Amino acid sequence: MKFNPHAKMRHATSDGVRRLSSQDEALPLLSIDDILHRRPYKPVITTRDRGWGGVTLDVHSPHFNISESYAGLDHHMITFCPSGSSKLTQIREGKVHRGVMSTGMSLLMPAGYDSTWEGDTGQSARLRIPISLVANAAEECDWRGPLPVELRNVFEARDATIMHLGLTLLLEAQKSPHATQRLMVDTLSAALAIHLLRTYNTFEAVERSGEARLGKHEITRLTEYIEDNLDRSIGLAELAGVVNVSRFHFIRLFKRSTGMTPIDFVEQSRIERARSLITDTNIPLAEIALMTGFADQSHFTRRFRDRVGCTPAAYSRDHGRRRTLRSRS
Incomplete structure (x- = not known):
């Protein structure tokens, strides 16, 4: 899909399509399963075959001189860098960001954003978060704020909580399945959803006393x-x-x-x-x-x-x- 820098952001909706206006053609968003087959590179580590609920983790090897464009996702995506560094250009919502992704850095792409990626990706771990996970956190926790939840588009961040939760999920993905793993992954996924709601919600949420x-x-x-x-x-x-x-x-x-x-x-x-x-x-x-x-x-x-x-x-x-x-x- 050719990226149009003048196009407006397309938001994810409850019926699984993205829209610009009544005159625009409705196009399906890419699901967590769809994106696996759209990307030219397969993950070297994945939790897709674990039967885990909540967050899906894909780890990719470094790739260089890439040029990829994608339609919006029907889920939120966090990408963090476990090690190394690379120069990467990101384009979303008509904004161009050029920077170096180094160890400990992460980015957040909310559902519904067309995206273009150019340059080098380095080693990357991608956390794919269902919209429902964050929405349920907003509705079921002691939070007040506008619904539905809208997360901010973040090109570059150093977020210790994301790194800690992401690396813990990565360690679990590298272990053999065990009895406490399901509970651990559920807890980590819930903690990540709450962190996104608290830290990256476009509309500031207020925790109830x-x-x-x-x-x-x-x-x-x-x-x-x-x-x-x-x-x-x-x-x-x-x-x-x-x-x-x-x-x-x-x-x-x-x-x-x-x-x-x-x-x-x-x-x-x-x-x-x-x-x-x-x-x-x-x-x-x-x-x-x-x-x-x-x-x-x-x-x-x-x-x-x-x-x-x-x-x-x-x-x-x-x-x-x-x-x-x-x-x-």
Whole structure:
């Protein structure tokens, strides 16, 4: 598609088309799946086959002397640079930006913008964020402001929060699937949506005051639910549904009420269950790992050591049932 520097921005709409005016032809926006087939370069790392909800991550190798133009996307896109640097020209909404993308820098392209990219891309990680994720954050969190949410077009930024969340997602994408991954990705996606709403909303949002917390009975219900499902992956929306709040609101309520994030609480519960099984049974450690929701014994060993200060095998030697039986003989 040939870029027209005099054209007005086309905004994403709820019916999935972009419009300039009643006289203009309605054209479909490119979806997260569409853009994968439109770009000439395939990602070297992607989360598309992970079955993750929320944000989709694609990592691309450096490419040089590119000249690419695209129709608007039906989703928001953040691109950040994990390492290296490159000269890149970006053209959006009739504005031309020439700069150097270096390690730690990011850009934000809201849904609905035609775009042209020229120069070198360097290594890039692209976070593709559904409009619904940010819209739900705006509607379900304690925020006030005009709806629908409109994000700012940002050519260049150094945003520590985006880098932290993006790199954490990248690390997860490089790991084998494990039981806590779904909850972690849900949490990271929600945190990113809230950060976009708070930092890049065209219309300034105002956080409502108040110190709402989960009640004692709600904490009990959540604890019992987690204890009953430790052998499988538990999602953030699933936990929020137990106490009938949105997942965006749930993260803050849970942290305020327990002093821990949902991820930490679930993992702590898994470790405590594992310690009890080691102490009170003769079940092999590999089986305990699966019974407490860890992907495998190696993952179980790493997380147990981080939490307890020793490996499960060492804990078993010092506190396990076999040691007790030996001491009696």
